[in-house]
Amino acid sequence: MNFENDVKWLTEKLLPNLPEKAVIVMDNASYHNTRSSTIPTSNSRKADMQKWLTENGIPFDEQARRIELYDVIKKNKEHFITYKIDEIIRSKGFEILRMPPYHPELNAIENIWGILQNQIASRNIGQNMKDVQNLIYEGLNNINNDTWYNTYKHVEKIEKEYMKYFDYDYEFVIHVDESSVSDTIKFGSESEANEFGSDSDSLNEEY
16 A cells, blocks of 8 residues: 555545544554655754744744754644645545554554454464465454454553543643554464454354
């Protein structure tokens, strides 16, 4: 997947089929993080740094050196980072909720992939690609509404645990750069995978 194909799928397949006021939960795949905003870097000219700070209403010392100006930019840039995908989604009347980077345990789909991987690994004996393909299709068909529901409840439980340590008086800013790609979660044991749905239980019992 790349940015162009992601936009095509988003605008032609996903957004036209969403209900009004839907919220899209977005992970941190690199193609989701193509920026629409341009922010000066440490190599930018001093004049460009001053212009950016002025345009965004950020106070700075007119006599400051370039390295000092960039320090001011670094402290404030998170508030001005925007992404092309976000703008497309909001232009269609939907809201977007970005997940914090490096927290795949908060992404339900990562848990689903973990269940599928465990199901395939437990039955993939001959390493024949045709057999693996059949196992993938069978595993996907076994992931039903109950599996999804239990997975979301599991993620919700983790969220509530995190919220116990969240300071509501502190301004929490998540900065996602283009290298912040979540890793697929892998369950440590078969019993962990079974937690998420009766379908995986029946599959393991059968084999």
